Amino acid sequence: MGKSLTSIETEGILSSGKFDEFIDVEESDIFEAKPLSFVVPASIVTDSTDKAEKIWKLARVIGNLANSKGGHIIIGLDAQSTNKSLAEEVTGVVPFKESEMPHLHHIENMIEKHIFPVPKLECRWYPSIADQQKGLGAIHILESNVANQRFLMMCDSVGEFKGKLFGIPIRKSDEGDWEDVSKLWEIMRKKPTTTDESYNNIMTRLEELTLVVEKGYPNKDQPQQSMISQALAALKKEIATNEQ
């Protein structure tokens, strides 16, 4: 089984330039290993649909880390599953020139159509200790400081879900997943605990989306508790009352 790194250890290796220390590292809930082509889709595809799908995948990985506790996408690493572990492990380091690393605003422009709002990111290129002209890139996804903040992904015409859909990408161990519909519903019913104007804009957007989802939910005026939770609480109370 590979080794896992903390955020501090990851940043330590990047700063030192000793990138061989990434070999055998396992992807985790905060660590993703990707080749350069993952953030520069134009370099390998010419088909616009395929390119759009790759950008959507980049947005999804950023989204599921942002909805977790933040994390790091290290660019210039090869990774694959080994017999020892289901999680992908770093098998190779492929450093590249600083000029090939997209700037932060390039990344943000690519993903802003797919994820709302765009999470706080930092993009950096780190030189290798062996060859200062080449190095690895990193997209650091910062943990949100807004309570209950969720980053939504739109899936209009690309990705796994083609159609007018949205979802909340989440992180489960070393892989991305999607928040359950029932949890999504509960999140939408909650109000944020912040006066941040940008977040209030998000909630306005969520309320618009809520109207679409609400058609499937019978008791839209019910407060925080879902119908099933209310039913369970009522039955427990009824049983307790009958026992007296």
Next chain:
Amino acid sequence: MSNKKPYLILIAEPIPSLEFDKLFHREGNPVVALLEKPRSLRSMGWNMDTLDTARIFEGKGWEVKNGDRKTIRLYSSGMLTAHALLNSEFLGHGMSRDEFTETPIVNPLAIVEYVYEYMKLFCDIIKSGSKEYSGIIGIRVAIVGSNTNGKKLQLSTGNVFDPFLHLEMNRQEILEDYDGETNINISDTAVIDPAKMAFQALELIYRGAGVTADNIPYTNYVDTVDIDKILKVK
């Protein structure tokens, strides 16, 4: 010492809601017919049959009940709730109240068959609608009053005729006031399988006693209730 009776609560909520045609009419109402005469695996089994006439419950849906033993309610959204006694009066093991008081074990055949029959009723209700349904079924299970007469209610991993049923190694205590939840996706009503849905609910129930899914009796130990095993019991 607590004299509370132990109950098993099952709730299935369809999201989005089911749509019924004239739900609060009695004549020709397939849902009322299902509640009053549910299909059963065995005539004298642990099933949804209450021998009751359905009545409108608090203006919200229909209810049938058999004393305190079992109560089933269908709400206008399609949510189906059922609560049943887990003691010697219904799902508990033992022939008498004293036997159950001494060693409160849930009858393994009873609970598996009952949960299966509940899911079958729920699936029949879904299929009784005129429209095809697809969505998510929220499942909630709860056990209340499991601390009964100073002893904790127990689940068994053996079958009902297991001579070692009463051995402690085959029994696990249920957590006090336990509840669990899961969601089941339904994309095609033609293929909804109550045996598989029942297994998921039983997995939650047995988890409350620390029992793994591959130890639930009267199942294939993987993903479904084994109806043949239930039918073979005489």
